[in-house]
Amino acid sequence: MKSLDVLATAYNSIRSNPVRSFLTSFGVTAGVTAVVALVGLVSGIGGFVQNEFEGMLNSNAFEITRRNPDFGDSEGRNASRSWPSITAENGEDLAVYTDSICTVAWEGTSSGAVVFQSSTALDVSIQGCSPQSEIVHGIVVEYGRFFTETESDARSRVCILGADLAETLGITEADVGSAVKIAGHRFTISGIEEASGSAFGVSMDSNVRIPYSTYQNLFSRPGSEVVITVMPLDGVTLEEALEECVSIMRNLRGLTSDDENTFYAVTQEGSLSSINELLSAVGAITIGIAAVSLLVGGIGIMNITLVSVAERTREVGTRRALGATRLDVVRQFLSEAVAVSLLGGITGLALGTGIISLVSALTPVPAVVSPWSAVAALGFSWAVGLVFGVYPAWKAAGLSPVEALRYE
Amino acid sequence: MVVNGTGLRKVYRMGEVEVEALAGVDIKIKRGEFVTVTGASGSGKSTVLSIIGCLDRVTSGSYSLMDRDVEIMSDSELASVRNQFIGFVFQTFNLLPRATSVQNVELPLIYAGEGRRERREKAMAMLEKVGLGSRAFHRPSQLSGGERQRVAIARALVTEPALLLADEPTGNLDSTTGNSIMELFQSVHNEGKTILLVTHDPEVAVKGTRTIQLKDGLIERDVSN
Numbered sequence A: 001m002k003s004l005d006v007l008a009t010a011y012n013s014i015r016s017n018p019v020r021s022f023l024t025s026f027g028v029t030a031g032v033t034a035v036v037a038l039v040g041l042v043s044g045i046g047g048f049v050q051n052e053f054e055g056m057l058n059s060n061a062f063e064i065t066r067r068n069p070d071f072g073d074s075e076g077r078n079a080s081r082s083w084p085s086i087t088a089e090n091g092e093d094l095a096v097y098t099d100s101i102c103t104v105a106w107e108g109t110s111s112g113a114v115v116f117q118s119s120t121a122l123d124v125s126i127q128g129c130s131p132q133s134e135i136v137h138g139i140v141v142e143y144g145r146f147f148t149e150t151e152s153d154a155r156s157r158v159c160i161l162g163a164d165l166a167e168t169l170g171i172t173e174a175d176v177g178s179a180v181k182i183a184g185h186r187f188t189i190s191g192i193e194e195a196s197g198s199a200f201g202v203s204m205d206s207n208v209r210i211p212y213s214t215y216q217n218l219f220s221r222p223g224s225e226v227v228i229t230v231m232p233l234d235g236v237t238l239e240e241a242l243e244e245c246v247s248i249m250r251n252l253r254g255l256t257s258d259d260e261n262t263f264y265a266v267t268q269e270g271s272l273s274s275i276n277e278l279l280s281a282v283g284a285i286t287i288g289i290a291a292v293s294l295l296v297g298g299i300g301i302m303n304i305t306l307v308s309v310a311e312r313t314r315e316v317g318t319r320r321a322l323g324a325t326r327l328d329v330v331r332q333f334l335s336e337a338v339a340v341s342l343l344g345g346i347t348g349l350a351l352g353t354g355i356i357s358l359v360s361a362l363t364p365v366p367a368v369v370s371p372w373s374a375v376a377a378l379g380f381s382w383a384v385g386l387v388f389g390v391y392p393a394w395k396a397a398g399l400s401p402v403e404a405l406r407y408e
Numbered sequence B: 001m002v003v004n005g006t007g008l009r010k011v012y013r014m015g016e017v018e019v020e021a022l023a024g025v026d027i028k029i030k031r032g033e034f035v036t037v038t039g040a041s042g043s044g045k046s047t048v049l050s051i052i053g054c055l056d057r058v059t060s061g062s063y064s065l066m067d068r069d070v071e072i073m074s075d076s077e078l079a080s081v082r083n084q085f086i087g088f089v090f091q092t093f094n095l096l097p098r099a100t101s102v103q104n105v106e107l108p109l110i111y112a113g114e115g116r117r118e119r120r121e122k123a124m125a126m127l128e129k130v131g132l133g134s135r136a137f138h139r140p141s142q143l144s145g146g147e148r149q150r151v152a153i154a155r156a157l158v159t160e161p162a163l164l165l166a167d168e169p170t171g172n173l174d175s176t177t178g179n180s181i182m183e184l185f186q187s188v189h190n191e192g193k194t195i196l197l198v199t200h201d202p203e204v205a206v207k208g209t210r211t212i213q214l215k216d217g218l219i220e221r222d223v224s225n
C-alpha cells in the first residue's frame, strides 16, 4: 500500500465518520483547552502576585511583627494572639541597641477623614511614622519635605500626603504649607509624595503620614501595635541584622533560652516563599482539575471508541481479507488517530490561548500560555489518539483475519 | 490445481474445551470448477473456506494454493496471496458502511498498490459488469441487499483473482434476490472463474458443478452435479 493511500484512507475514514471524528477530537479539545487555560491562568496569577509583592516590599529589610507569615499555619496564628503587642517602645529600644548595624522604623495605622477646603476624603489610612520610616521605606517626597526629627519630638501636626490622596483632594505643589484636617485635627501639609503605584489594584499612594509621636498622642494609646521594619546598614548582611534584632527582642521580652520567640522576624524572601507555597498548592489543585478534565475527555473518547471497536474490528477483518497486511492496518489507524487527536489538540490549544488572551486583555493578570503546557497538550493529544484510537486497531490487527471477521 | 489440501485439520481451543472444526479433509479444486460446500450448521463449512482463503491456518495437514505452499508463508505474504489470488464474498456483505460503492470496489486495488486512475477505471468497469454502474456513488445504506451483494462481488472480482470464495452469499437475501445473485455467480463461472461457494441450502448447492457435503468436520459426500 502506498503512503499517499494510507493518508487518503485515513482522511476518508475521518471524513466519512464525522460524528465519531468530531466527538473524539472534541474530548481532546476539551481536555487540552482546560489544561492550557488553567495552567496559563495559574502561572499568570502567580507571576502577578509575586510582582505585586515585590513592588510592595523592600528586599533588603525585614519586619518584626505578630502577623504569621505562613498562610497555611492556623495553629501558629492562634498562638500569636496571646503574644505581647509589638510596640513603638520595642522599636525605640531596638533602634538604640542596634544603632551601629541597622536602621529601625515603625508605623502604626489608624484611619479617618481628611478635609481640604471643601474637599473630603473619607476613610483614609493614617500612618504614624517613626523618623526613620522615610529611609527604610524609601519614601520619596516630590513637593515639600518629610518631617524632621525635631518635628517628631515636638509632636508637630505636620503631614505628608500620598500622591493619589493629594490629587483626590485637589492639593497641588502650591498648597504645601496649607492646612488640612485629619480626623478633625488641624495639620500643616509638609510634603506630597511621589506616586509609587498600586499593589493588587489598591493604590499605595492614598495614605497620609504623620509623625509617630503625633499619631500616638491623637489616635492611639501607649503600648498599641506597630509593625517594625529593620534595614541593615551598608556592609551588614540581612542575616546578621536579623540575628541581632531577634536576640535583642528576646532580651527585651525576658525570654530564656527554652522559650520560643513571641514575635516573627520576616524577610521579604520569607513572605515570598510562603506566597510561593500557597501558589504551588493552587498549582497542584489546578493540575488536579486539569487531570480530571483530561480524564473526562479520555473517558468520552474511550466510550466512543468502544462503541466503534466491533465495527472497526470487522473493518480490519474485511481489509485483511482483501489483502491488507498488519502493517497497512496499523499505519492507517495510526495516521487516522493521530490526525483526529492532533486536530483536537490544536483546536484546544487555540481555544485555551484565546481564553488566556482574553484574560490578559480584560484583567491585570498577565496570563500566558506556557510552552510546556502547549507541548504537554499536544503530547497528550497524541497519546490519547494512540491509546484510544490505535489500541483497538492494534489488537484487531493482531487477530487472525478470520477472528477479526467473526468479532461481535 | 487451484486448491490442493490433504488431511486438513482445524482445532479451536476455547479455554479447556477443544473443538475439532475440521477432522481431516482432503480437497482438490481444478481451474474452472464451481464447487459448492453444504452441510448442517457447525459442520465446518466456514472453517474450510477460511483455510482455503488463507484467512486462518490449519492445525495439521498440508495445503497449497495455486501450487504455492501457503503453510510456510508469513502473515504479510498471506495478505498478498489473498490480495492477488482470492476474492471474498461474505454473507453480511462486509462493505465499509461509509464508503461509496466504487470506493468499496477499489479497496483491494489500494492494497495491490495500483494508481488512482487505474483503480477507478477497473472498479467502475466491474460495477458495470455486475449491473450497478448507476449506483457507483451510492453508499451501502442507500442500496438494497441484492445490490450490496453485487457490490461485494464486484469488489471480489476486481483484482481478477484465481479463486472466488463465497460464504452463504444468499443467506441474508430473499429467494428471488438470492436466485439472481446465484445467476451472477453462474455467469462469472461461465467466463471461466473458479468458485467455491458455501451454503446450507440444498437448492443453492445444486447450482455448482460439484457439491461437497460436510458432516462434523469430515467430507460425507463429494459429487458432480
Ligand SMILES: Nc1ncnc2c1ncn2[C@@H]1O[C@H](COP(=O)(O)OP(=O)(O)O)[C@@H](O)[C@H]1O
Pocket: A406, B012, B013, B014, B019, B020, B021, B039, B040, B041, B042, B043, B044, B045, B046, B047, B048
Ligand atoms: N473461532 C472459533 N472458536 C471456537 N470454535 C469455533 C470457531 N470457529 C468455529 N468454531 C466451531 O467450529 C465448528 C465449525 O464451525 P463453522 O466452520 O463456522 O461451521 P459452519 O460454517 O458449517 O456453520 C463449530 O462447532 C463452531 O462452533
Ligand SMILES: [Mg+2]
Pocket: B045, B046, B047
Ligand atoms: Mg458458516
